[in-house]
Amino acid sequence: MKFKLVFLALLFSMCSNVTQEASEEIRVVSLSTTHTEIIQSLEAEETLIAVDSFSEVDFPVEVIDAYTVTAEELAPLNPDVVILAFDFNGIVEGLENQEINYVLLPPAKNFEDVYSQIETIGSLVNKKSEAFSTTRDMKIEINRILDNSNFGNTSVYHEIGYSYGIYSVNSNSLIGQIYNSLGVVNIANNIEDPYGSGYPALTEEQVIESNPEYIVIGHSDYLNKDLSTRMGWEDINAIENSNVYFLDENLANNWGTTTVELVEQIALTFEESAQTNPYSDYLLLVSLLILVMVVFFTNRINTKERV
Secondary structure (H helix, E strand, C coil), X not given: CHHHHHCCCCCCEECCCCCCCCCCCCCEXXXXXXXXHXXXXXXXXXXXXXXXXXXXXXXXXXXXXXXXXXXXXXXXXXXXXXXXXXXXXHHHHHHHHHCCCEEECCCCCCHHXXXXXXXXXXXXXXXXXXXXXXXXXXXXXXXXXXXXXXXXXXXXXXXXXXXXXXXXXXXXCHHHHHHHHHXXXXXXXXXXXXXXXXXXXXXXXXXXXXXXXXXXXXXXCCCCCCHHHCCCCCCCHHHHCCCEXXXXXXXXXXXXXXXXXXXXXXXXXXXXXXXXXXXXXXXXXXXXXHHHHHHHHHHHHHHHHHC
16 A cells, blocks of 8 residues: 555664764755755755755756655765655665665654754754754744644544545644644544554544544545545535535645644634534524523513513
8 A cells, every 4th residue: 555655654763974063065865845845944955956856946956756766876966965754765775885874854753753853954954053943933833823722622534545545643643743732632543553653544434433523634636525425424524514624735744844834724724614613603693682582571671660
């Protein structure tokens, strides 16, 4: 399965001869969209000599397919360090054989991983103080969002894949931690995955039986966005009440400096739904009728007392 290969649990690893004091002339190959994003946010894009094909850059730089590239193909670029998020195509072994320095920074499982990786990249590209300022500001903003959020144990199903199997997030993933921090009940929170990656496989029956109040889709491999056409899903609360939301795929898959935006977007999902609750107009009407009745009977009693 595609996602089982993509989300293998990888331990943080750093080649021992990559120093923390990076030169301004360091030559970096980033095969990770997240870490290209971090480097750009730290205004160190001049260190980049090549990036993966999914990275969004607005300056001339060599573009590489991170899924298929080999260490032998990277060697002519003469990089000082290669930044990886995954060991695709056995590239780690190849880099070691070629004696090319590398840093392996797998998907963050929590906020601390996010901050740690930003500061690691900052040290690597000689932007240590900028990285510290970035993580400090991120902590303040994320804590502000979390402190102002209370969704009363609302249940959610978060989907990261469907066409090649149904995949979600549990408590061992960054998005899983975001839901936990918001006080939202993630239906896949305690479902294990054999790789310990934080991205378990679910069955249709598990989703249907859990009957979540919200569904958040963080991928684009399901072209038909009307989830009610999925067999048996039409009676799920989230679908009946139109509480199905689609996250930008790049935002959902990255774990760099845009993590603040990710937390904010997820929190807004529940806030917007609360503001557009299908019963809100009905409840307002009932409240107004009760108020009118209270005023009417109060005035009537006062009138009788005067008589």
